[in-house]
Amino acid sequence: MKSLLAGLIAALALVGAGGAGANGSPYSPGLVYGWGGVGAHKGAVRFVSFGMPKSTIVAAVRARDGRVVHSAVVKGFYGVPLVAYDGTAGGLSGDGRWLVLSSYGPNPGSAGKTKLVVLSTKTLKPRLPVVLSGSWSFDAISPSGSTLYLVQHISAGPNPRYRVRTFDVNTGRLGAAIVDRLEDEEVMGGAPVTRATSSGGRWAYTLYARDGEEPFVHALDTVRGEAFCIDLPLELGAVKQRGLRLRLDRRSLDVRFGRKSLATIDTVSFRVLRG
Known part of the structure; x- marks a missing residue:
């Protein structure tokens, strides 16, 4: 067989x-x-x-x-x-x-x-x-x-x-x-564009594109069952949002378009820094 x-x-x-x-x-x-x-x-x-x-x-x-x-x-x-x-x-x-x-x-x-x-x-x-x-x-x-x-x-x-x-x-x-710990919301909206996962699979970071709105990153702790939605201060159209990609380092998540860094997220505090 x-x-x-x-x-x-x-x-x-x-x-x-x-x-x-x-x-x-x-x-x-x-x-x-x-x-x-x-x-x-x-x-x-x-x-x-x-x-x-x-x-x-x-x-x-x-x-x-x-x-x-x-x-x-x-x-x-x-x-x-x-x-x-x-x-x-x-x-x-x-x-x-x-x-x-x-x-x-x-x-x-x-x-x-x-x-x-x-x-x-x-x-x-x-x-x-x-x-x-x-x-x-x-x-x-x-x-x-x-x-x-x-x-x-x-x-x-x-x-x-x-x-x-x-x-x-x-x-x-x-x-x-699961309720967003930052904005106390359970219903979200957007299209999942790209994903970065931490070593061992505990954290799943998904970037969502939104038509007419700013993109955001959904940070999901798969061990504790907690989620954090992090709004990105990026004025981008829907098409360009779908071209964004994530690069995960030890304690930072880089939001990139091509070779250019547009924003960086501290994965401990979830603070957003411009690139």
């Missing part, structure tokens, strides 16, 4: 010319499937998914030579979740033990369900299926894999509205919305 799956994966890779497919939407970056996937934090292995008519082939592939280390078939259609429109993939816990895959959900406000599945990276067997009513997408996972952070999509459009909620993997329970 293992050799059969490995052969099928190799054939699919040749058909796709070693590339990857992705499909975003007006409210979510979407999923990536094919040879792109998501890399383990040390970069030795990539986890990839290939959609079949009624199932998904998931594989751990050695980065240096493309060899399939192990693979499995999961019932249903799933892909590796993208967490930003620049193509940043997510779903892998900081300790490297757990992988989250997601399906596409309905448009915000429409009937339907969103499905996710948590897999062991060692066996690629499901630990927990997650089925939620409405429009959801993956945002982050705690380093131990015990908590998922999921985006509940409220609306689409230039500034899609959403809230971030926790999901306890051990109990299978959905938690309350």
Whole structure:
């Protein structure tokens, strides 16, 4: 069975010319499937998914030579979740033990369900299926894999509205919305442009673009379940906002456009300095 799956994966890779497919939407970056996937934090292995008519082939592939280390078939259609429109993939816990895959959900406000599945990276067997009513997408996972952070999509459009909620993997329970510690808000608006993650996966920093407003950075502590929305004093149009990128150092987060630094955030105090 293992050799059969490995052969099928190799054939699919040749058909796709070693590339990857992705499909975003007006409210979510979407999923990536094919040879792109998501890399383990040390970069030795990539986890990839290939959609079949009624199932998904998931594989751990050695980065240096493309060899399939192990693979499995999961019932249903799933892909590796993208967490930003620049193509940043997510779903892998900081300790490297757990992988989250997601399906596409309905448009915000429409009937339907969103499905996710948590897999062991060692066996690629499901630990927990997650089925939620409405429009959801993956945002982050705690380093131990015990908590998922999921985006509940409220609306689409230039500034899609959403809230971030926790999901306890051990109990299978959905938690309350995370409230911004700086502005005391739970409903936010914007499009996730790019993501930087701290070593070990504790902090997830996501830059959001907003049409007609300033961009902001959503700093999420995936261990304590706290979020801080940091407004950036940058007068930029929506198109230029989508070209911003983040560079994370030990205690600072640099907001850049090309090679130019436009702002720097102190990741301890969350104070913003102009570049």
